[in-house]
Amino acid sequence: MVMRGEGATSGxxxxxxxxxxxxxxxxxxxxxxxxxELFVRQLPAQRNYLVAAGxxxxxxxxxxxxxxxxxxxxxxxxPTFQHVGKEFFDYLADFRFSGDxxxxxxxxxxxxxxxxxxxxxxxGEAQIVETSLLSTxxxxxxxxxxxxxxxxxxxxxxxxxxxxxxxxGVEASVLAARAAFIGGCAGTSNTYAGHRFGIPVYGxxxxxxxxAHEDESEAFANFLDVFSGKSTLxxxxxxxxxxVEKIIALGRExxxxxxxxxxxxxxxxxxxxxxDGAGWxxxxxxxxxxxxxxRIAALLRDGAQIDGFGVGTALSTSADAPHLGVIYKLAEITxxxxxxxxxxxxxxxxxxxxxxxxxxxxxxxxxxxxxxIALEDERIDAAQPLLxxxxxxxxxxxxxxxxxxxxxxxxxxxxxxxxxxxxxxxVALEPAAEPYPVKYSARLEExxxxxxxxxxxxxx
Numbered sequence: 001m002v003m004r005g006e007g008a009t010s011g012x013x014x015x016x017x018x019x020x021x022x023x024x025x026x027x028x029x030x031x032x033x034x035x036x037e038l039f040v041r042q043l044p045a046q047r048n049y050l051v052a053a054g055x056x057x058x059x060x061x062x063x064x065x066x067x068x069x070x071x072x073x074x075x076x077x078x079p080t081f082q083h084v085g086k087e088f089f090d091y092l093a094d095f096r097f098s099g100d101x102x103x104x105x106x107x108x109x110x111x112x113x114x115x116x117x118x119x120x121x122x123x124g125e126a127q128i129v130e131t132s133l134l135s136t137x138x139x140x141x142x143x144x145x146x147x148x149x150x151x152x153x154x155x156x157x158x159x160x161x162x163x164x165x166x167x168x169g170v171e172a173s174v175l176a177a178r179a180a181f182i183g184g185c186a187g188t189s190n191t192y193a194g195h196r197f198g199i200p201v202y203g204x205x206x207x208x209x210x211x212a213h214e215d216e217s218e219a220f221a222n223f224l225d226v227f228s229g230k231s232t233l234x235x236x237x238x239x240x241x242x243x244v245e246k247i248i249a250l251g252r253e254x255x256x257x258x259x260x261x262x263x264x265x266x267x268x269x270x271x272x273x274x275x276d277g278a279g280w281x282x283x284x285x286x287x288x289x290x291x292x293x294x295r296i297a298a299l300l301r302d303g304a305q306i307d308g309f310g311v312g313t314a315l316s317t318s319a320d321a322p323h324l325g326v327i328y329k330l331a332e333i334t335x336x337x338x339x340x341x342x343x344x345x346x347x348x349x350x351x352x353x354x355x356x357x358x359x360x361x362x363x364x365x366x367x368x369x370x371x372x373i374a375l376e377d378e379r380i381d382a383a384q385p386l387l388x389x390x391x392x393x394x395x396x397x398x399x400x401x402x403x404x405x406x407x408x409x410x411x412x413x414x415x416x417x418x419x420x421x422x423x424x425x426x427v428a429l430e431p432a433a434e435p436y437p438v439k440y441s442a443r444l445e446e447x448x449x450x451x452x453x454x455x456x457x458x459x460x
Contacts, residue, residue, distance in 0.1 A: 011065050012074075026088045027084065033335070034334075037118050037331050038118075039114055039327065040327075046149075049110070049145070049148075051145045100119075102118040103117045107182050107414030108415075109422065115358060120355070141326070142323070146180075146320075148415065150184075152419070153293035153296040153297040155300060161176065163180075163317065164190045168317065174190060177190040178193055181193075182412050186308075187200030189201065205234055224254065235258065236267075240259065240270075256307070258287070259271070259306075265304045268285050286307065329351045343451050353447055356444070357373075357374055357386075367422075368421045370436070370438065
């Protein structure tokens with residue numbers, strides 16, 4: 001996150017219209033308690049499910065968001081705010097998020113329409129934080145969901161996230177590494193993410209190391225001198241076969257070799273046979289270079305002898321599906337007149353009113369068979385509620401205040417365990433002919449229709 005002194009996060013990390021609405025709420029003394037829900041409207045074409053990620057950074061933001069005097073002065077100087085009264089700027093000076101938050105834990109598998117996050121707070125507070133909440137949940141969920149596909153394709157082999165240099169900025173590279181780990185990756189090349197979140201780090205050498213030496217054998221020997229015999233050596237700078245022969249001729253067994261280009265399928269088969277022939281059965285073969293889930297699946301299907309993969313651009317940018325239709329919509333208002341349900345009824349963009357819960361049903365073998373989106377006080381038989389309280393009165397609850405390294409590992413474990421319970425056609429890389437069943441409860445459907453009728457009466 002964009003930080004400044006004393007651990008604060010800037011309140012300007014929002015869209016202008018969030019602030020104009022907040023100014024309107026303050027100046028017109030609209031102090032209602034609002035409930036907003038964050039969810040994804042529909043799946044991208046190449047996704048059968050999504051993996052929740054980004055909650056830790058979301059809660060950090062809500063605890064730390066502040067407006068500095070310099071930021072408030074900047075807003076005062078904008079033409080948009082020239083007629084706004086002092087009361088709003090005083091409100092910003094004292095701004096603290098004081099609301100309650102429910103969320104599905106990171107690493108949870110979810111589907112369109114299901115609330116990932118539910119925020120209940122004074123309406124101005126809930127409005128100002130919208131942009132940052134959407135951005136944070138959107139990006140990490142996008143990458144974790146892509147990583148889930150890549151690690152599925154790898155079929156138990158390790159996958160390291162290698163995309164920092166192609167990520168959309170330095171902050172994105174760190175958060176992509178975190179999200180990819182939640183989605184099942186074994187680690188990352190990003191050392192800051194390794195330090196910050198306790199994620200294992202992976203790396204070998206670049207072609208420049210080989211090219212900096214006059215002799216390729218010398219490059220291999222020097223690297224082994226510095227980093228021990230368990231290093232992984234890059235063998236495709238000039239000729240894969242010649243490089244492997246040079247390593248064998250050194251008589252120094254490395255930990256592995258890496259193929260980064262060329263005919264990876266053929267080269268991996270040849271290299272495995274040659275290494276085994278030298279008695280080096282434990283030397284791993286690692287592949288990288290423009291990989292994604294489809295290429296990994298094809299390589300393994302065709303018999304590639306690969307023990308692990310490094311996946312960069314396709315993972316850190318979610319190249320085939322670079323965005324999700326994630327939205328944040330008002331579901332309920334409580335003011336002096338009581339509770340009023342709110343919903344949107346425009347064509348193709350309908351939302352449902354009221355505070356909601358998502359419940360997941362399983363069969364006798366533990367396999368997931370369907371979800372029910374219902375009102376928060378409904379009890380769905382033989383189903384597990386997914387949304388849990390994570391913040392109360394602006395403070396994280398104990399269960400969400402763990403160290404970052406513990407939090408991210410638990411999120412990964414949650415996802416890996418949950419993936420085992422999904423139907424196979426949902427886990428598959430191909431678009432599912434039959435989507436995972438998600439339905440709305442009868443009570444919620446009835447409330448939606450009653451809310452629609454009331455809205456029609458007030459607008460006619």
